[in-house]
Amino acid sequence: MKIKFGTVAENITTRKEFPLKKAQQVLKGKTIAVLGYGIQGPGQALNMRDNGFNVIVGQRKSTKANSSWMRAKKDGWVEGKTLFGIEEAADKGDIIMMLVSDGSVPQVWKQIEQYVTPGKYLYFSHGFGLVYNKLTGIKPRKGVGCVMVAPKGSGTSVRRNFLSGAGINSSYAFEPNGMKAKQVEDVTKAIGIAVGSGYLFPTTFENEVTSDLVGERGILMGALAGVMEAQFETLRANGHSPSEAFNETCEELTQSLIRLVDENGMDWMYGNCSQTAQHGALKWRPEFKKATLPVFKKLYKSVKTMQEAKEVIRDTGCPDYKERMLAKLNELHNHEMWLAGAAVRSLRPHEAAKGGSDSAGWGGRKVVKAK
């Protein structure tokens, strides 16, 4: 259906137009092999399994506690039946879902290319593998349908929103690559519905990877954490307590304001706060925009010139990546703001009752150590 987003009308596919029953018909008899059981892998694989699709998981084996392999077993995937090594799963799959880390794609592609034969579909949740094929080496043979469904949220949310019934919005793109376009489009949309998307909106592989890399480096994670730290540290340097600095920087945002922005928009938020807050926010908004606009322009250029992709492959494709990242993740974990945050979260009535927010339940790797 056509929906107007501001001034531009876009074609949206909802579960009404493409119900789960239709998705099940389109994918009937097909084995869906999810390669990688990191963050997106579990979310999408479990949702599809619960939705009645024929899903298997391909994951490199490890007996280490909390390894992806062991987490897959814990989630009910059975070795030799629904859980295999990466190559075996790729061999068995009609739809091969590349949900390994982007940095490992060049290596994994070499392992599985022989199994990605005409008539099969190669799926991604990111444009990375195909758009940067000069770096990843991915050039599917003619007759392999290339499809992408990119959930606009963490794999943890893909699962949680599925369980709550909310769903998560995803963008989609497809490249028939010698197959019938309508058939590939239907398979793309069917997977989008199968993994639990709320609605699907069209994009291109190129636009997806560009906006996604900018978004996560920008407002969604990089900019957000950076701006939060800047405010927290300013308050702390001026004698405010960690608790006060955290509440004014993060807690009020996540527990109150952003929820209202989610429900009603920022315009409503500006109209429904104190006059003091409204006056000050209207005055300082352009200052922050002016200060950060050059950084966003620099970031966009770094993505467009493939600098970001080159660094991802160089730095995350190496075997000791996890150990090397741990130091940086530990630094973030042990920042006074997030230590204060853990204490603030443990005081929330519902968290205190269940023993702290670390017992958050499904999803998430434990990767950091407290000091």
Ligand SMILES: NC(=O)c1ccc[n+]([C@@H]2O[C@H](COP(=O)([O-])OP(=O)(O)OC[C@H]3O[C@@H](n4cnc5c(N)ncnc54)[C@H](OP(=O)(O)O)[C@@H]3O)[C@@H](O)[C@H]2O)c1
């Ligand atoms: N994270 C998100 O929420 C999100 C959101 C939207 C789209 N995406 C896209 O979804 C895809 C998967 O992302 P992700 O975040 O779930 O991935 P991830 O957590 O970064 O990837 C982890 C998976 O890749 C495997 N892996 C890493 N190096 C490997 C290697 N050398 N050989 C074989 N397997 C290897 C890991 O196995 P081990 O555990 O054994 O290392 C694990 O199964 C990416 O294209 C990403 O851009 C992710």
